[in-house]
Amino acid sequence: MPPGTSRALVxxxxxxxxxxxxxxxxxxxxDREPAGRNPGAAASAPAAPSTPAAPAAPAAPSxxxxxxxxxxxxxxxxxxxxxxxxxxxxxxxVLLANECLAGFGLDFRIPDRPPPPAEPSRRYGISDRAxxxxxxxxxxxxxxGAAAADGRPTExxxxxxxxxxxAGAPQPTGPDGRPVPPGxxxxxxxxxxxxxPRPEADLAAAAAVDTEGFRRSLVDPAVVPAFQxxxxxxxxxxxxxxDPLASVGDRAFDTPEPTEREKAVALxxxxxKTETGLLQTWSAAEAAIQTRMIEExxxxxxxxxxxxxxxxxxxxxxxxxxxx
Numbered sequence: 001m002p003p004g005t006s007r008a009l010v011x012x013x014x015x016x017x018x019x020x021x022x023x024x025x026x027x028x029x030x031d032r033e034p035a036g037r038n039p040g041a042a043a044s045a046p047a048a049p050s051t052p053a054a055p056a057a058p059a060a061p062s063x064x065x066x067x068x069x070x071x072x073x074x075x076x077x078x079x080x081x082x083x084x085x086x087x088x089x090x091x092x093x094v095l096l097a098n099e100c101l102a103g104f105g106l107d108f109r110i111p112d113r114p115p116p117p118a119e120p121s122r123r124y125g126i127s128d129r130a131x132x133x134x135x136x137x138x139x140x141x142x143x144x145g146a147a148a149a150d151g152r153p154t155e156x157x158x159x160x161x162x163x164x165x166x167a168g169a170p171q172p173t174g175p176d177g178r179p180v181p182p183g184x185x186x187x188x189x190x191x192x193x194x195x196x197p198r199p200e201a202d203l204a205a206a207a208a209v210d211t212e213g214f215r216r217s218l219v220d221p222a223v224v225p226a227f228q229x230x231x232x233x234x235x236x237x238x239x240x241x242x243d244p245l246a247s248v249g250d251r252a253f254d255t256p257e258p259t260e261r262e263k264a265v266a267l268x269x270x271x272x273k274t275e276t277g278l279l280q281t282w283s284a285a286e287a288a289i290q291t292r293m294i295e296e297x298x299x300x301x302x303x304x305x306x307x308x309x310x311x312x313x314x315x316x317x318x319x320x321x322x323x324x
């Protein structure tokens with residue numbers, strides 16, 4: 001199956017269910033990892049990880065702010081979509097795709113539902129004590145009331161929606177003989193919101209700042225001793241991990257529900273982050289790295305901002321026209 005199809009199916013499924021299912025233990029583990037451990041899960045433009053991405057778009061930063069009283073916000077977030085902007089783009093995508101489906105005389109509609117609340121950033125692992133006490137490193141369960149009453153598209157409807165059959169063959173025409181746009185109604189909605197060619201190189205530049213900046217921070221001269229102090233603190237609590245990525249990635253926690261040991265480790269993780277000042281040290285180091293990387297990519301980042309603003313404007317126009 002071409003890569004664009006799987007991304008589009010994820011988008012449609014998320015809209016249909018109004019939730020993100022945890023799935024297998026391995027998927028849950030990936031969801032529990034900080035942004036830097038799982039960059040492929042981020043959005044195509046600087047936007048919330050839950051924001052659906054266009055096919056084959058590069059990863060980029062989360063729009064969930066990493067700035068809190070105990071950490072420095074990431075400079076790349078200035079180029080990210082806010083949660084409200086990401087929600088507007090997602091809603092406009094649904095409305096435009098549904099308009100396209102109606103144009104082919106099809107009665108299937110992707111449900112127009114509000115996005116789920118954004119989770120606090122887990123860029124440096126867990127930072128919410130209540131969440132650690134209740135769920136350890138696990139993400140919260142999907143919201144109740146995810147509806148399946150809207151039904152699923154038929155095979156013919158799905159082919160028009162995605163621009164290809166379930167076997168992966170291109171779907172050139174709809175039931176009425178009219179040409180199906182590239183990528184189907186989903187791809188058409190993406191293209192209309194882009195408002196022109198996607199600045200792939202600029203998106204990749206932002207993604208590099210986000211993911212490469214995080215990678216470099218792991219070996220920063222200020223961060224390495226902070227990891228060592230955190231590790232020593234954890235050992236005093238009876239838990240042995242080299243850094244917070246090792247604790248959140250512990251395969252012993254790949255369970256459907258969090259164990260008491262996982263909750264204990266997550267709470268100790270938070271205590272040791274506070275005791276050592278790790279979050280402030282780590283985020284300040286990464287912010288400095290990102291600042292240098294953004295300066296090196298200034299033209300690309302400026303173009304990206306213009307693209308984002310254009311896309312937001314087009315999304316709001318679509319909502320005003322189709323949203324009722």
